[in-house]
Amino acid sequence: MSRSQRPAQFVAHAMLVATAVFVLFPYAWMVVTSIKTIDDVIAWPIRWIPRQVTFEHYAAILSDPRFMRSLFNSAVVSVVVTGISLILSVPAAYGLTRLVRGGAGRPMLIGILAAQFFPPMVFFVPFYIILQWLGLLNTIPGLVFAYLSVTLPICTWMVATSLRDIPVEIEEAARIDGCSDLGIIWRIILPIAAPGIVTAGIFAFVLSWQEYIFALLYTTSERAQTAPVLVFYLLGQHQIDYARLMSAAVLLSIPIAVPFAIIQRFYRSGLTEGGIKG
Amino acid sequence: MPSRTTLKGYLFATPLIFVLAAAVVLPALYNAGLAFWRYDAMRDAWRFAGVDNFAKLIDAPAFWNAFWVTGVWVVGNVSLQLVVGMAVALALNSVKAFRGFYSAIVMVPWVSSFVIVAVVFLWLYHPDLGVLNDLLMRLGLVETPVAWLASPGLAMVSLIVANTWKFFPLVAITLFTGLQAIPREVVESATVDGANPVQTLRHVVIPLLGPSIATAVLLSAIWAFNAFTLAIIMTGGGPLRATEVMGLYIYKVAFDSFDFGTAAAASLVLFVLILIVTLFYLRVADPAREGR
Numbered sequence: 001m002s003r004s005q006r007p008a009q010f011v012a013h014a015m016l017v018a019t020a021v022f023v024l025f026p027y028a029w030m031v032v033t034s035i036k037t038i039d040d041v042i043a044w045p046i047r048w049i050p051r052q053v054t055f056e057h058y059a060a061i062l063s064d065p066r067f068m069r070s071l072f073n074s075a076v077v078s079v080v081v082t083g084i085s086l087i088l089s090v091p092a093a094y095g096l097t098r099l100v101r102g103g104a105g106r107p108m109l110i111g112i113l114a115a116q117f118f119p120p121m122v123f124f125v126p127f128y129i130i131l132q133w134l135g136l137l138n139t140i141p142g143l144v145f146a147y148l149s150v151t152l153p154i155c156t157w158m159v160a161t162s163l164r165d166i167p168v169e170i171e172e173a174a175r176i177d178g179c180s181d182l183g184i185i186w187r188i189i190l191p192i193a194a195p196g197i198v199t200a201g202i203f204a205f206v207l208s209w210q211e212y213i214f215a216l217l218y219t220t221s222e223r224a225q226t227a228p229v230l231v232f233y234l235l236g237q238h239q240i241d242y243a244r245l246m247s248a249a250v251l252l253s254i255p256i257a258v259p260f261a262i263i264q265r266f267y268r269s270g271l272t273e274g275g276i277k278g
Numbered sequence: 279m280p281s282r283t284t285l286k287g288y289l290f291a292t293p294l295i296f297v298l299a300a301a302v303v304l305p306a307l308y309n310a311g312l313a314f315w316r317y318d319a320m321r322d323a324w325r326f327a328g329v330d331n332f333a334k335l336i337d338a339p340a341f342w343n344a345f346w347v348t349g350v351w352v353v354g355n356v357s358l359q360l361v362v363g364m365a366v367a368l369a370l371n372s373v374k375a376f377r378g379f380y381s382a383i384v385m386v387p388w389v390s391s392f393v394i395v396a397v398v399f400l401w402l403y404h405p406d407l408g409v410l411n412d413l414l415m416r417l418g419l420v421e422t423p424v425a426w427l428a429s430p431g432l433a434m435v436s437l438i439v440a441n442t443w444k445f446f447p448l449v450a451i452t453l454f455t456g457l458q459a460i461p462r463e464v465v466e467s468a469t470v471d472g473a474n475p476v477q478t479l480r481h482v483v484i485p486l487l488g489p490s491i492a493t494a495v496l497l498s499a500i501w502a503f504n505a506f507t508l509a510i511i512m513t514g515g516g517p518l519r520a521t522e523v524m525g526l527y528i529y530k531v532a533f534d535s536f537d538f539g540t541a542a543a544a545s546l547v548l549f550v551l552i553l554i555v556t557l558f559y560l561r562v563a564d565p566a567r568e569g570r
Contacts, residue, residue, distance in 0.1 A: 009372070013369075016369050016376075023387055026399065044406065094290055096290075099287025099290065100283075101283060101284045112298065121524070121528040124529065126308040156294060212507070231393055253390070253394060260386075
């Protein structure tokens with residue numbers, strides 16, 4: 001490294017370290033608060049280092065049947081939405097990128113992707129009326145229906161992006177060898193495109209897991225309430241118990257943090273190739 | 279006549295398009311229709327209302343309040359995110375070590391759950407027990423604790439900062455990707471010709487980065503128009519409706535007042551507004567499109 005580059009390198013690293021502190025501090029504070037005793041949480045000036053570590057807030061929230069029920073509902077909704085999203089988006093992405101000739105596939109894909117930029121407010125009222133009419137308010141299928149409007153465009157786009165990189169020759173060779181369309185998808189495309197499809201699935205899961213506005217609007221009883229909605233209820237109490245709230249926040253972050261740690265590279269490419277929502 | 283393969287391609291896409299039609303297109307059209315109808319609670323029936331819902335919006339001070347609040351919110355967010363995002367992108371582009379590590383950390387807010395961001399910032403900003411006040415007081419920057427969400431102007435700034443935390447990665451990574459595409463020789467030759475770093479940035483890098491900046495601004499504006507999570511959780515639109523962005527206003531009209539027709543009309547206005555901003559912006563910001 002030449003001498004003249006050293007100050008510039010130093011400034012760049014200093015800025016990125018500052019950014020890392022800015023980004024990670026809220027999470028660090030969330031975790032620290034969740035393991036403090038109530039005495040330490042309400043101490044002023046703040047005790048930055050807890051005098052005593054406790055897991056009582058986790059124990060309290062995990063023994064709350066309403067919270068456990070909401071975690072279960074969140075898991076069911078997220079898994080079902082992920083499954084349906086992949087079943088519908090993989091063949092569609094394949095058809096539009098590989099089979100449709102004459103350049104009509106790409107504009108259709110862009111049209112599908114554009115659906116993710118629809119303001120959610122456009123759906124507040126119609127979804128409410130439709131779900132009420134179908135008797136699906138306060139049910140998990142009702143939430144699944146609402147969430148598909150968010151996940152389908154994104155999954156289709158992501159799968160299409162990953163299919164684009166597979167050479168057409170592989171398919172043509174298989175077709176000459178007498179492989180059917182379904183055979184080509186099943187034996188050739190799926191294995192090669194697996195990383196992209198898994199990534200799309202994780203996106204669908206994470207988006208459903210953290211969705212809260214439709215859940216807030218369309219589930220008013222415990223039967224179908226998801227975990228983010230329960231966080232709203234913890235906030236609505238007269239005295240907000242921040243230690244308990246932070247431990248709930250930690251628990252809800254784990255199912256997002258783990259897949260992110262595994263595939264964070266793909267998150268970045270998803271973002272740059274379609275402004276995919278986080 | 280399209281080929282058999284093409285037809286098969288459409289066939290593969292049919293289930294998806296069918297579901298998207300049911301879950302996206304029809305509800306959106308239904309919403310547009312509802313904007314011209316009004317629910318009569320007395321008779322439990324809908325009646326055609328023409329443009330009454332829109333007239334009602336024009337007469338509603340709360341609608342205009344939301345309109346202006348949204349304007350400030352979008353401009354504030356886009357500006358702050360652009361500044362922070364550009365700084366981070368330039369730093370990422372110039373470091374020689376740990377780049378993958380830094381960019382992974384930069385992505386963390388983007389994948390964070392929005393509800394959790396809101397809850398955690400509520401706690402950071404807490405007037406009596408918040409760590410932000412504690413930090414500023416220890417550093418001697420403020421004398422007494424600041425009520426971050428209690429006064430109209432400050433509440434808006436506090437929400438914009440929290441929203442920027444969540445959304446700056448979008449701008450930073452988009453600009454970083456753009457910077458990576460600028461050939462090293464171009465920047466080096468500017469330096470050889472005697473340009474200082476600021477001049478290089480202003481006259482060489484930023485013009486070449488134009489399309490990336492355009493994309494980043496557009497995406498960040500669209501998400502700002504659509505976002506109201508922080509407002510609904512952290513301030514409820516207060517104090518004095520100072521943070522009641524359009525999304526929250528529509529939510530309140532629909533589910534606090536149960537005035538579905540007016541809510542649909544307001545969401546239609548917002549949708550058209552976003553569309554106009556997008557089209558106008560694409561025209562202004564993308565010189566390559568001109569004359570096409």
